[in-house]
Amino acid sequence: MSDKPPQIVLIRPAPAEAALHLSPALLAVASPILLLLGWEAVVRLEWLDSRFFPAPSDVLVALWQMLLAGVLLEHSFWTVQRVLIGFVLGAVPGALLGLVMGLSPWIRAFLKPAIAAVYPIPKVALLPLIMMIFGLGEPSKWVIVGIAVFFQLLLSTLAGVLNIDRIYLDVARNLNATRLQAYASVALPGALPTIFAGCQLGLGMALIVVVIAENFGTSAGLGYLVWRSWQVFEVTDMYVGLMMIALLGYLFQLAMGWLERRLLRWKPAATAMKGTP
Amino acid sequence: MRSEPKIAIQGVSRSFGAVAALARVDIAIAPGEFVCIVGPSGCGKTTLLRILAGLETPSTGQVAITREDSARPLNTMIFQESSIFPWMTVRQNVGYGLRLRGIRAAEIAERIAPLLELTGLARFADAFPYQLSGGMKQRVSVARAFANDPELLLMDEPFAALDEQNKALLQEELLRLWSATRKTVVFITHSIDEALVLGDRVLVMSARPGRIKADIDVPFPRPRSVVELKQDPDYVRLNHDIWLLLRDEVRPAA
Numbered sequence A: 001m002s003d004k005p006p007q008i009v010l011i012r013p014a015p016a017e018a019a020l021h022l023s024p025a026l027l028a029v030a031s032p033i034l035l036l037l038g039w040e041a042v043v044r045l046e047w048l049d050s051r052f053f054p055a056p057s058d059v060l061v062a063l064w065q066m067l068l069a070g071v072l073l074e075h076s077f078w079t080v081q082r083v084l085i086g087f088v089l090g091a092v093p094g095a096l097l098g099l100v101m102g103l104s105p106w107i108r109a110f111l112k113p114a115i116a117a118v119y120p121i122p123k124v125a126l127l128p129l130i131m132m133i134f135g136l137g138e139p140s141k142w143v144i145v146g147i148a149v150f151f152q153l154l155l156s157t158l159a160g161v162l163n164i165d166r167i168y169l170d171v172a173r174n175l176n177a178t179r180l181q182a183y184a185s186v187a188l189p190g191a192l193p194t195i196f197a198g199c200q201l202g203l204g205m206a207l208i209v210v211v212i213a214e215n216f217g218t219s220a221g222l223g224y225l226v227w228r229s230w231q232v233f234e235v236t237d238m239y240v241g242l243m244m245i246a247l248l249g250y251l252f253q254l255a256m257g258w259l260e261r262r263l264l265r266w267k268p269a270a271t272a273m274k275g276t277p
Numbered sequence B: 001m002r003s004e005p006k007i008a009i010q011g012v013s014r015s016f017g018a019v020a021a022l023a024r025v026d027i028a029i030a031p032g033e034f035v036c037i038v039g040p041s042g043c044g045k046t047t048l049l050r051i052l053a054g055l056e057t058p059s060t061g062q063v064a065i066t067r068e069d070s071a072r073p074l075n076t077m078i079f080q081e082s083s084i085f086p087w088m089t090v091r092q093n094v095g096y097g098l099r100l101r102g103i104r105a106a107e108i109a110e111r112i113a114p115l116l117e118l119t120g121l122a123r124f125a126d127a128f129p130y131q132l133s134g135g136m137k138q139r140v141s142v143a144r145a146f147a148n149d150p151e152l153l154l155m156d157e158p159f160a161a162l163d164e165q166n167k168a169l170l171q172e173e174l175l176r177l178w179s180a181t182r183k184t185v186v187f188i189t190h191s192i193d194e195a196l197v198l199g200d201r202v203l204v205m206s207a208r209p210g211r212i213k214a215d216i217d218v219p220f221p222r223p224r225s226v227v228e229l230k231q232d233p234d235y236v237r238l239n240h241d242i243w244l245l246l247r248d249e250v251r252p253a254a
Helices: A024-044 A054-070 A071-103 A104-118 A123-134 A138-163 A166-174 A181-213 A223-229 A235-263 A269-273 B045-050 B090-094 B097-102 B103-118 B134-148 B164-181 B192-198 B233-253
Strands: B007-016 B020-029 B034-036 B060-065 B075-078 B150-155 B186-188 B201-205 B211-216
Touching: A024 A054, A024 A181, A024 A269, A054 A071, A071 A138, A071 A223, A071 A235, A071 A269, A104 B186, A123 A269, A123 B020, A123 B233, A138 A181, A138 B103, A166 A181, A166 B034, A166 B075, A181 A235, A181 B150, A269 B075, B007 B045, B020 B211, B034 B045, B034 B192, B045 B060, B045 B075, B045 B150, B075 B090, B075 B134, B075 B233, B090 B103, B097 B103, B097 B134, B103 B134, B103 B164, B134 B164, B134 B186, B164 B192, B186 B192, B192 B201, B192 B233, B201 B233, B211 B233
Parallel strands: B034 B186, B034 B201, B075 B150, B150 B186
Antiparallel strands: B007 B020, B007 B060, B201 B211
16 A cells, blocks of 8 residues: 555546537538648749649639630530449449349359459550440440449449348348349348449549540540640640539539438438548 | 147258258147247257258258148248348338238238237337347347248247347247247247247257257246246246256357
């Protein structure tokens, strides 16, 4: 025994948390705004060469003018259209094949090596081949986007189905579910959270691919805007294109997050939050 | 009563690779009988149940189950772990077996309403499983099995993960539901108490590879009260007898 007097350990309410009343939504907006402000400052102070890094305010002015002229919406419209058509073309068969491979060990064993071999090829490297087959027009853009999205959805759906607790399939089997019923009531809903994750990745991939594809055989689309601005050294326009692409990506994520919250009401809120931007 | 068995298990064994899970098992179960199987963990009792459920096949021997009504499902299993679908509401989960059989939504609603009432789930009918406690989730499992209305109920330690109070409540609810329907039940458990409270008959299994070591009639009249029954001196004696049988089996495994 020491001869120090006994100490009292106090456990009390945490200091008022109200002081830190920042909502996550507010914090989420703060980082892009701070980035833009910092950028603006650095250019105004001439620490950065404004020929390569025009100030955000200049980019916004250019963006506003292009918006008023209607050009920007037209470019955006073409890009969105290509992304959406390509996405549906790739996502639907990708998810379906993922479900089938997930539930059938035989089909999985048969197809997996082929997919593992093709998957690592950068999809953009297939573009010349696809333009040879489908021509320079719209179909080649849909197809290249479709291929990129297909693999993303296939792999995430497959992972999702394989991740479903076996017991749910046992229940379906024990209650004499047909194969189709097992797909509809167990495999699809059980894999839906990962399918959504795949959709998020797939949309990002679709934007990357479409921007590159729009360098060829078109005079519309945000990718075209960026490439043409590069050729004629209109750096500000190039940034307008980049900003619109970023904005589109963000809007796609928002839409996905909204859809996910509607369809995954069965997920506890904490895990559903992960998917939201 | 036991002349025409509902289930005749004859010389059934099962091995997984080099591991023998079940050694020749012979059991005859009468129609409407509530049979509990107790045994040490890893003795193959779940394997036996999965064979009855058609989720596993025996390595040798055969099982003959008499089917009375081809319009009703033959068996429904209630699993130990939570097996209700997280993506369905309580109502959808309970009606799942009926929905698979193509029964109209209105009829399903009509058939499951009394079950939701009896199991105290009516208030939670539109909740998702993540909003339920463990006891409520197992009630959904039980209600789903009874809604499916099979000839044979196969239960694999369905209450093992519950606390004592919930366990007693669910056992009483199960007995009430069962006495109204008189289905044939095979109930797996590692708890002697549970086997004696619920069963007409207790089969004691040996350590792996499992075989039937003893076949004990449970003489207590029904309806039984889960809590009262445990005070009965006969109950205490029987409980002790079975414990002595099991103790020999647990020792080598420990």
